Amino acid sequence: MANETIQVQGMSCQHCVSSVEGAVGGLDGVDTVNVHLQEGKVDVAFDEGKVKLDDITEAIEDQGYDVV
């Protein structure tokens, strides 16, 4: 299991939190996802054998946010 903290720009409210958590949490291989709105950070625990960090950042970007 890998743990990564991803820095994300543009998340402004609880709806944004839900969007990101839903998109990332829905990926096969993602164990847990926690969005820290104030800090603009997303903590993800995932199985590297099933999902790549790139897939996760892409899922976040697909929701309209910038991974920095």
Place this chain on the structure above:
Amino acid sequence: MANETIQVQGMSCQHCVSSVEGAVGGLDGVDTVNVHLQEGKVDVAFDEGKVKLDDITEAIEDQGYDVV
């Protein structure tokens, strides 16, 4: 048909726009609703015989925003 502009605080993104438009637009008697995110304003056209301004502001507040 009445036209009102309601000043709303706390709308930060397109999700918020959708929430407010959905909630207000779903009220019986509301003809059109337009949210101006940058200005924090909501323009509503409605039939006063069917829905009161109070019902509209309440629908906005129920979504978690402050009507000022």
